[in-house]
Amino acid sequence: MAGEKLALHGGSPVRSAPYPAWPRLGSGDLEAVAAVLEGSDWGGAGATVAQFEALFAQVHDAAYGIGAANGSLALELALLAAGIGPGDEVVVPAHSFIATAAAVSRIGAVPVFADIEAATYNIDPERVAEAVSEKTAAVIVVHFGGVPADMDRLGDLAARHGFLLIEDAAHAHGAEWHGKRAGSFGLAGMFSFQNSKAMTAGEGGMVITSDEDLAAKARSIANAGRRPGRGWFEHFELGTNLRLTAMQAAMLGKQLERLPIEIRLRERNNAALEQELAGIEGLYLQEAPAGVSAQTLYVRPGRIVADSFGIDRGAFVEAMQAEGIPIRPFYPHPLYRNPLFQDHAHRAASCPIAEQSSRDSFWLPMNLFMGSEDDAADIARAVWKIHKAVKPKFKKPRVNGPAPKAG
Ligand SMILES: Cc1ncc(COP(=O)(O)O)c(C=O)c1O
Structure with a gap:
């Protein structure tokens, strides 16, 4: 399994079927x-x-x-x-x-x-x-x-x-x-x-x-x-x-009328994703504080810690997209970096998490959670495939032969 050829490098993608479209017509x-x-x-x-x-x-x-x-x-x-x-x-x-x-x-x-x-x-x-x-x-x-x-x-x-x-x-x-x-x-x-x-x-x-x-x-x-x-x-x-x-x-x-049913669908599929992702290193999905009793699962942000995952966010997004998982990079910069708000930048002197998030974060759009559990699990399959392909590059060199080619 380690080193399976990434779609980015000509391997077969984890999935070629599109995720359900959104918005979509419902009954009535x-x-x-x-x-x-x-x-x-x-x-x-x-x-x-x-x-x-x-x-x-x-x-x-x-x-x-x-x-x-x-x-x-x-x-x-x-x-x-x-x-x-x-x-x-x-x-x-x-x-x-x-x-x-x-x-x-x-x-x-x-x-x-x-x-x-x-x-x-x-x-x-x-x-x-x-x-x-x-x-x-x-x-x-x-x-x-x-x-x-x-x-x-x-x-x-x-x-x-x-x-x-x-x-x-x-x-x-x-x-x-x-x-x-x-x-x-x-x-x-x-x-x-x-x-x-x-x-x-x-x-x-x-x-x-x-x-x-x-x-x-x-x-x-x-x-x-x-x-x-x-x-x-x-x-x-x-x-x-x-x-x-x-x-x-x-x-x-x-x-x-459909909102509760659709939220339950996304919750079920998100649970399938989280189960398949258990144990992954260097990838963290957004957490809900203990007081959250229901979440919409509209977009699901997450971050990549390049040293432990094996590649940085930009390379990760590209590799996921090639595997057929249409994830997106997070906002390109914190709002106060927009010249429109520059006059007030002094009041935002230190937002290190926001700065970091523009560099290391991505999001999973809602429609990835609106098909089957297997569709959601494909997200995790692609994550693991990429992680296994790239991580050896960041580990101590193996003694028994070359590390699989990284991205
Ligand atoms: C957090 C947030 N606030 C406000 C808006 C503005 O909503 P609208 O696009 O309907 O004007 C958006 C839209 O994407 C948003 O994401």
Whole structure:
């Protein structure tokens, strides 16, 4: 087995069949959209959207849901409705999709970057405590890949320092911390329904909250400043139009029904992967803290320690892709390295884990966990094949003959 020829070097790949595509149609989706199209309630101000907003919020342990055109705008909406703006600082994780920090800048506040934890890839509460200043209005917690951050420690910090918690749950549909859904811990949480997400209408987003005032303000901003019960041409906030469409809501309603089944499928397949990977050296998948009672398994990040695995992350990703496992490298750099945020770089002086993660981390996309257990185990087969082929190069030379050729 050791030294089996890697696909990168002309060997046969571990698999040639593609993984299941995502997004994919589920039962009843077409009928649900057709039912909307057969009526005249296509827009976002009618009953279809209102019902989905209420149901999504309820499933995520919140009292109110406010649909939005996408997750980026949902995050801006949550910040605006929370009254955050110029003069405020908002602590964000050093690694996330750019929207997490851009939303803060776009509403006129200043993002301040805090390092992530090596094991969970979530914002590190100790680094949050260091980043907080008298200007800190809020902390945005990203539940990376659908693994909830430690909401006990972050909640304690928020209470002690008096800042608001806003949850970026773009990855975390259905995820839970001690049995309570991600997005329901802070003053507000937001979700994305963009094309790759665990629930998707191609685009779309949602703010959830149990704060009546925030909900009313967010709903008004998202609906041209209108107020419930008042006229269509009466406007009380400097609002805009962020509404979801009824077609999106109809699709998302069907997906919300399937979400628990799909999470269970990914959990089962992830367990098969972890079992097959047991004992591997130099490869670490994201860990969930003890309080996590459900994770979305949206993307599954992990890291390669080159000395013990045998090759570095770049070579690993290339070798895995050649073996038919479409993994991706992690974000190319921490957010504060983007010139857009350079003015604030001094507030992120030391984020060594984020820096390291850009060099050594990768992620497994969700669709790798949406086929059979055997499909997921193929990920481990490819990892072992690569490890066995490359590791001897890093071991003491063998006495009985040459080490197998490495990559
Ligand atoms: C962590 C995070 N926050 C926010 C967003 C923004 O969501 P959207 O793409 O729907 O605007 C994304 C999208 O990928 C994300 O990954």
